[in-house]
Amino acid sequence: MRRDVQILRAAINQKLIETGERERLKELLRAKLIECGWKDQLKAHCKEVIKEKGLEHVTVDDLVAEITPKGRALVPDSVKKELLQRIRTFLAQHASL
Amino acid sequence: MKMEEMSLSGLDNSKLEAIAQEIYADLVEDSCLGFCFEVHRAVKCGYFFLDDTDPDSMKDFEIVDQPGLDIFGQVFNQWKSKECVCPNCSRSIAASRFAPHLEKCLGMGRNSSRIANRRIANSNNMNKSESDQEDNDDINDNDWSYGSEKKGLWYLPFQNPNSPRRSKSLKHKNGELSNSDPFKYNNSTGISYETLGPEELRSLLTTVRDQGRGESDYFLPTRSLRCPQHTDEQRRTVRIYFLGPSAVFPEVESSLDNDSFDMTDSQALISRLQWDGSSDLSPSDSGSSKTSENQGWGLGTNSSESRKTKKKKSHLSLVGTASGLGSNKKKKPKPPAPPTPSIYDDIN
Numbered sequence: 001m002r003r004d005v006q007i008l009r010a011a012i013n014q015k016l017i018e019t020g021e022r023e024r025l026k027e028l029l030r031a032k033l034i035e036c037g038w039k040d041q042l043k044a045h046c047k048e049v050i051k052e053k054g055l056e057h058v059t060v061d062d063l064v065a066e067i068t069p070k071g072r073a074l075v076p077d078s079v080k081k082e083l084l085q086r087i088r089t090f091l092a093q094h095a096s097l
Numbered sequence: 098m099k100m101e102e103m104s105l106s107g108l109d110n111s112k113l114e115a116i117a118q119e120i121y122a123d124l125v126e127d128s129c130l131g132f133c134f135e136v137h138r139a140v141k142c143g144y145f146f147l148d149d150t151d152p153d154s155m156k157d158f159e160i161v162d163q164p165g166l167d168i169f170g171q172v173f174n175q176w177k178s179k180e181c182v183c184p185n186c187s188r189s190i191a192a193s194r195f196a197p198h199l200e201k202c203l204g205m206g207r208n209s210s211r212i213a214n215r216r217i218a219n220s221n222n223m224n225k226s227e228s229d230q231e232d233n234d235d236i237n238d239n240d241w242s243y244g245s246e247k248k249g250l251w252y253l254p255f256q257n258p259n260s261p262r263r264s265k266s267l268k269h270k271n272g273e274l275s276n277s278d279p280f281k282y283n284n285s286t287g288i289s290y291e292t293l294g295p296e297e298l299r300s301l302l303t304t305v306r307d308q309g310r311g312e313s314d315y316f317l318p319t320r321s322l323r324c325p326q327h328t329d330e331q332r333r334t335v336r337i338y339f340l341g342p343s344a345v346f347p348e349v350e351s352s353l354d355n356d357s358f359d360m361t362d363s364q365a366l367i368s369r370l371q372w373d374g375s376s377d378l379s380p381s382d383s384g385s386s387k388t389s390e391n392q393g394w395g396l397g398t399n400s401s402e403s404r405k406t407k408k409k410k411s412h413l414s415l416v417g418t419a420s421g422l423g424s425n426k427k428k429k430p431k432p433p434a435p436p437t438p439s440i441y442d443d444i445n
Contacts, residue, residue, distance in 0.1 A: 009116055016120070029124050030131075039132065046136050050145070058140050063133045071129035072122075083124065087117040 015094050025086060032079045042071055 016022040033039055049066045050058050139145035161170040180189040185202045200206030204213065323332070 005112060005116075008112075009119065012116060012120070022124075025124055026127060029128055033128060042132060043136070047146070050136075050140060055140060058137065060133065060137050063137050064130065067133050067136075068126065068129045071132065072125055075125060080121070083121050084117055087120050088113070091113055091117060 012091065012094070016090070019094075021090055025083065028086070029079070029083055032082070033075065036076050036079060038071075038074055038076070038079075041074055042067060045070055 013022075016025075046063070046067060049063070053062060136145065160168050162168070163170075166172060176192050179192045181192055181195045182189050183195070183198060183202055185199070190198045201209050201212075204210065323329070
């Protein structure tokens with residue numbers, strides 16, 4: 001069962017990339033996040049982290065470790081809902097393919 | 098693929114939903130990572146804190162939210178009640194009326210010349226029965242010709258002396274108002290060219306009223322077609338001198354259309370007109386006119402003359418002066434300011 005799901009997921013991902021839907025979804029998400037102010041909130045958080053750590057000693061790993069969980073949490077529900085809706089639509093469209 | 102199709106349709110929604118959630122999570126993670134990379138690059142390149150301002154400046158440019166003020170803190174109609182001092186008449190004028198007032202005061206806008214024209218026409222109509230024709234010309238023309246020449250603009254109606262706004266007493270002070278005429282206008286002897294410099298004379302001779310242009314373009318005295326520098330007597334004598342005793346003295350200089358030149362009876366006119374452009378045409382033109390002059394009143398330059406006369410048709414009123422120039426040419430090779438009164442001296 002698990003393997004089926006895994007195979008299924010791989011197939012769906014492939015489909016997403018092939019049709020270009022993945023890129024479109026990514027752009028849509030980015031635009032929506034900027035619109036709702038998510039990016040500015042996260043930037044303010046970044047500034048605090050950097051001031052804490054010191055400007056010279058910031059590394060990518062540090063940033064990622066600090067920022068990503070906060071970023072995931074800060075996404076507004078409306079954006080989340082809309083994106084999920086689009087993904088489901090895509091799946092439903094390509095279910096019969 | 099068929100197996101997957103079947104499995105896809107056979108899966109319940111929860112599995113699909115789980116897949117959708119995973120896809121969504123992947124997308125969000127991509128965005129976060131992208132953001133982190135941007136920030137890290139900004140930090141390392143040094144432009145991350147560039148858009149921050151210090152608290153002092155923040156306080157200066159804070160948004161103002163008081164009634165009666167805009168967000169910058171400025172009052173709305175602050176300039177309505179301000180008054181400006183006009184540099185021309187030294188009156189204090191309201192700010193919103195300042196520009197139109199300047200236009201009228203300096204006499205440089207479109208409307209001001211139109212209004213001045215109308216006023217002149219009105220005052221001329223009123224004064225026509227009162228005084229002599231020549232005097233009217235003198236008084237009315239002062240503001241457009243001699244005084245205003247000093248301003249650099251030929252048709253500038255600067256401080257129209259005939260404006261009804263001015264007091265009546267000003268009417269007699271025209272000479273002083275228009276900035277001390279360089280020319281001594283005298284009805285009997287005409288203008289004295291010796292007092293003029295070459296530039297003044299050039300501008301004087303080249304910008305004679307041209308009735309073909311609209312009134313609104315220039316401030317023109319609309320009454321008389323004759324130039325004020327010579328009297329009718331002078332014109333008559335000159336015409337008789339050149340055209341013979343049977344010359345008809347036209348009431349109005351109407352022969353402005355020179356395109357169809359009648360060869361027989363206009364030869365004298367042509368030859369006279371040879372001198373019209375001598376002061377301001379190119380040397381080649383004046384050179385050709387010189388040679389034709391020496392040959393006598395020849396027809397050889399007729400085509401060039403008709404060309405010249407097309408340009409200078411308004412100079413017919415100065416025909417008398419041109420002929421005067423012709424006789425003097427033989428004495429001096431190229432006089433810059435041809436002394437017109439000499440011909441009148443001969444005749445008189």
